[in-house]
Amino acid sequence: MTKRIVKVYPRFERLWHWTQALLIAVLMFTGLRVSGVHALIPFGPAVMLHTLAALTLLVVWIFATFWLFTTGTWRQFLPKVEGMLATARYYAYGIFKGEEPPYQKQYWRKHNPLQAATYFGLKWFVFPVIWISGIMYLTYNFWDSGADSTFVLAVVRNIHLLAAYVIFAFVIAHIYLLTTGHGFRDHVRPMVTGYEEIDLTPEQEAYFEANTPDRLKPLEPAE
Amino acid sequence: MHATGHRHLLASLAFGLSASVAFAQDAMPQMPGDGSTADHSKFEILQQEFKSGPEVTAACLSCHTEADDQVMHSIHFQWEFDNPATGQTLGKSKVINAFCGNVVGNEPRCTSCHAGYGWDDMHEVPPQQSNAVDCLVCHDQSGQYAKLSTGAGHPPLGDIPGQPVSGKTITGADAWAVDLMKSAQSVGMPTRENCGQCHFYGGGGDNVKHGDLSSALYDPDIHTDVHMSKDGANMVCSDCHTEESHTWAGSRYLMDAKDTVGLGHPGEERFSASCESCHSDSPHEGDLMAIKLNDHVDKVACQTCHIPEFARGGVATKTYWDWSTAGRLNAEGQPIAEHNFTQSDGQELHTYLTIKGDFDWGENVEPYYAWFNGAVEYTLPEEEIDPTEVVEINKVLGTPDGEDSRIWPFKRMVGRQSYDAGYNKLAYSHVWGPTTDTAFWTNYDWSKAIEAGMKAAGSPYSGEYGFIDTYMYWPITHMVAPADEAMDCVECHSEDGRLVGLAGVVMPGTDPNSLFGRLGQILVLLTALGVIGHGILRLITRGKGGTHP
Numbered sequence: 140m141t142k143r144i145v146k147v148y149p150r151f152e153r154l155w156h157w158t159q160a161l162l163i164a165v166l167m168f169t170g171l172r173v174s175g176v177h178a179l180i181p182f183g184p185a186v187m188l189h190t191l192a193a194l195t196l197l198v199v200w201i202f203a204t205f206w207l208f209t210t211g212t213w214r215q216f217l218p219k220v221e222g223m224l225a226t227a228r229y230y231a232y233g234i235f236k237g238e239e240p241p242y243q244k245q246y247w248r249k250h251n252p253l254q255a256a257t258y259f260g261l262k263w264f265v266f267p268v269i270w271i272s273g274i275m276y277l278t279y280n281f282w283d284s285g286a287d288s289t290f291v292l293a294v295v296r297n298i299h300l301l302a303a304y305v306i307f308a309f310v311i312a313h314i315y316l317l318t319t320g321h322g323f324r325d326h327v328r329p330m331v332t333g334y335e336e337i338d339l340t341p342e343q344e345a346y347f348e349a350n351t352p353d354r355l356k357p358l359e360p361a362e
Numbered sequence: 363m364h365a366t367g368h369r370h371l372l373a374s375l376a377f378g379l380s381a382s383v384a385f386a387q388d389a390m391p392q393m394p395g396d397g398s399t400a401d402h403s404k405f406e407i408l409q410q411e412f413k414s415g416p417e418v419t420a421a422c423l424s425c426h427t428e429a430d431d432q433v434m435h436s437i438h439f440q441w442e443f444d445n446p447a448t449g450q451t452l453g454k455s456k457v458i459n460a461f462c463g464n465v466v467g468n469e470p471r472c473t474s475c476h477a478g479y480g481w482d483d484m485h486e487v488p489p490q491q492s493n494a495v496d497c498l499v500c501h502d503q504s505g506q507y508a509k510l511s512t513g514a515g516h517p518p519l520g521d522i523p524g525q526p527v528s529g530k531t532i533t534g535a536d537a538w539a540v541d542l543m544k545s546a547q548s549v550g551m552p553t554r555e556n557c558g559q560c561h562f563y564g565g566g567g568d569n570v571k572h573g574d575l576s577s578a579l580y581d582p583d584i585h586t587d588v589h590m591s592k593d594g595a596n597m598v599c600s601d602c603h604t605e606e607s608h609t610w611a612g613s614r615y616l617m618d619a620k621d622t623v624g625l626g627h628p629g630e631e632r633f634s635a636s637c638e639s640c641h642s643d644s645p646h647e648g649d650l651m652a653i654k655l656n657d658h659v660d661k662v663a664c665q666t667c668h669i670p671e672f673a674r675g676g677v678a679t680k681t682y683w684d685w686s687t688a689g690r691l692n693a694e695g696q697p698i699a700e701h702n703f704t705q706s707d708g709q710e711l712h713t714y715l716t717i718k719g720d721f722d723w724g725e726n727v728e729p730y731y732a733w734f735n736g737a738v739e740y741t742l743p744e745e746e747i748d749p750t751e752v753v754e755i756n757k758v759l760g761t762p763d764g765e766d767s768r769i770w771p772f773k774r775m776v777g778r779q780s781y782d783a784g785y786n787k788l789a790y791s792h793v794w795g796p797t798t799d800t801a802f803w804t805n806y807d808w809s810k811a812i813e814a815g816m817k818a819a820g821s822p823y824s825g826e827y828g829f830i831d832t833y834m835y836w837p838i839t840h841m842v843a844p845a846d847e848a849m850d851c852v853e854c855h856s857e858d859g860r861l862v863g864l865a866g867v868v869m870p871g872t873d874p875n876s877l878f879g880r881l882g883q884i885l886v887l888l889t890a891l892g893v894i895g896h897g898i899l900r901l902i903t904r905g906k907g908g909t910h911p
Contacts, residue, residue: 173855173870173871174870174871174874174879175855175856175857175870175871175872175873175874176874176879178852178856181850181851181852182850182851182852182855182856182871183651183850183851183852186654186851187650187651187654190650190654191650230896234900235899235900235903236903237903279657280656280657280660283660285763285765286761286763286764286765286866289763289866289867289868292868293868296868296870297876297877297878300876300878300879300882301878301881301882303882304879304881304882304883304885304886305882305885307882307885307886308885308886308888308889311886311889311890311893312889312892312893315893315896315897318897319900
């Protein structure tokens with residue numbers, strides 16, 4: 140195994156991530172405004188911004204889903220039980236002892252088991268819930284069928300609200316976890332530049348050298 | 363008649379301009395008739411010294427043969443309305459309101475606004491002879507026709523037209539002798555001045571009753587009424603209140619509260635005074651916001667957002683009337699008048715009158731909101747009431763989120779008025795009668811006034827009276843503000859918004875701390891606390907979680 144600097148996040152994925160981050164920030168800010176938690180911007184513009192950001196994110200998502208499945212990247216987000224306990228033990232205990240994280244980032248497995256499980260939950264449950272409830276909320280007048288629909292809308296609204304707060308909680312934990320391990324900057328940098336130091340087997344290294352040399356930073360001359 | 367004058371001036375100006383542009387000559391004659399094919403001043407039958415209103419009407423009917431029949435079938439003449447929604451028979455001749463109470467027993471004062479002549483006994487149907495219809499009150503364009511405030515519909519007359527005569531007109535102005543010939547020759551389609559002299563002064567003064575119908579609408583600025591302002595659409599009442607055989611669209615007893623027809627078929631002339639009949643049922647156009655606003659029209663009446671306040675334009679409306687304090691005299695035994703409300707134009711309005719009791723006024727008043735399906739149900743004089751509760755003189759019907767209902771703005775008049783304490787029903791009172799020894803405004807004695815009122819109405823009276831608190835609702839639909847002055851979202855979409863307490867609608871922004879909101883907030887809080895705790899522990903143990911410091 141050799142440590143090599145590899146482009147783990149291609150341009151599209153980085154663009155996707157940061158667009159999504161920005162849009163989720165906008166959605167959180169405007170969503171809290173619309174639900175009445177703060178009044179930092181007027182209500183009407185908040186609704187408009189919330190709707191526009193949601194529609195934009197929906198488009199980004201369609202592209203991202205297409206990309207995930209065509210490139211096979213979707214496998215990154217499949218959860219695995221293996222190693223989960225060790226990871227959980229690390230964050231609950233080992234981290235305070237200065238232990239090394241039990242999990243090393245690999246090219247085909249960028250997430251640790253806890254991360255993978257979290258993303259799986261988000262992508263398969265929370266995001267669909269917020270999308271479906273949000274779209275129902277937005278298109279109320281198309282499916283509304285009178286007085287009973289008000290109750291349905293109230294349910295839809297509360298589901299949307301709860302899912303939004305779950306995502307809010309995720310964002311907090313997500314940002315906090317960037318400060319662990321090698322530190323905040325080291326964690327954020329790959330998502331900016333695309334490159335990260337990764338352990339590669341000689342076979343992988345040879346594969347990259349031969350097939351996608353642009354994904355591999357050339358070895359620096361020995362110091 | 364200043365607005366009419368302006369319109370004539372504008373029309374001739376516009377005509378003059380286009381003529382000079384088109385033909386570049388000044389000698390172009392003005393088109394005669396001002397849009398009409400008849401110049402009434404040329405009719406011989408109208409060139410006579412009329413001695414009374416009915417004489418003029420007889421002359422009108424010599425050409426307009428069916429007009430009397432049409433008018434006599436209208437609510438303007440009958441003062442009676444069978445409400446198909448409730449089965450009640452309403453109308454001025456039937457109901458008791460929260461203002462001057464009842465018409466019966468108070469003719470010819472109350473019937474001075476009748477669209478006819480000589481209805482001085484409510485026990486009878488209005489006079490049925492064809493010349494009892496008052497054509498001039500609606501069609502006079504000379505600007506000097508008026509009705510005497512105590513004349514059962516007749517105009518003030520005298521030897522020399524234009525000279526002051528005794529009495530007041532129905533708008534409260536000192537009366538003058540009306541020139542009937544001049545009026546008869548001036549006739550045209552009704553303007554605001556025609557409708558306004560009755561409808562702006564209901565309840566005994568300017569804007570007393572409705573709140574959204576006042577003398578401010580004779581010549582409103584655009585902020586007061588975007589439709590009627592000269593700087594706006596410059597419309598008259600009958601542009602919305604469309605007419606068919608002297609019957610008008612629009613009713614305060616049975617409204618078109620949720621018009622789903624909208625514009626109707628292309629070219630269709632709809633008999634409706636609803637906003638939608640001109641603006642369609644998806645009136646906002648352009649952007650995403652327009653779509654969102656159009657989403658509101660199924661639950662929220664146009665008026666709710668577009669009339670943020672009523673009694674605008676500088677004329678206050680009466681918001682509270684306590685009859686129970688009426689009758690107080692000063693040390694000399696003389697009636698009292700207190701004026702403790704200053705209107706924005708500086709005019710002092712009465713807040714106590716011996717004849718009427720205590721008042722409150724309001725200008726730029728925020729409406730009261732309720733679900734409304736257009737039907738209004740009255741507490742009729744024969745119905746039993748509960749004097750321990752606030753009695754609703756009228757109820758606006760409609761159910762929260764009902765298919766036929768929308769949220770509407772209302773003026774909620776707060777009153778305190780007399781009732782029959784033995785039979786628990788609203789009391790009739792005899793207030794006007796300068797020569798009777800029972801009229802309240804002459805004798806200040808409730809027991810006599812109520813006894814006489816009940817007798818006049820033919821209603822059994824227990825002999826005991828008291829006073830009850832009342833509400834009366836007046837749908838607000840006039841004084842529409844320009845679009846950019848419509849209510850902002852936050853007026854309703856906030857914790858203390860205007861519609862708080864109205865069930866049946868999901869309104870984001872009104873309850874950030876709902877059960878699910880709280881659950882979510884707790885989740886976020888716990889996450890934040892967990893993260894902070896984890897971070898602090900890491901700092902204390904100095905473990906950075908990794909070998910690279």
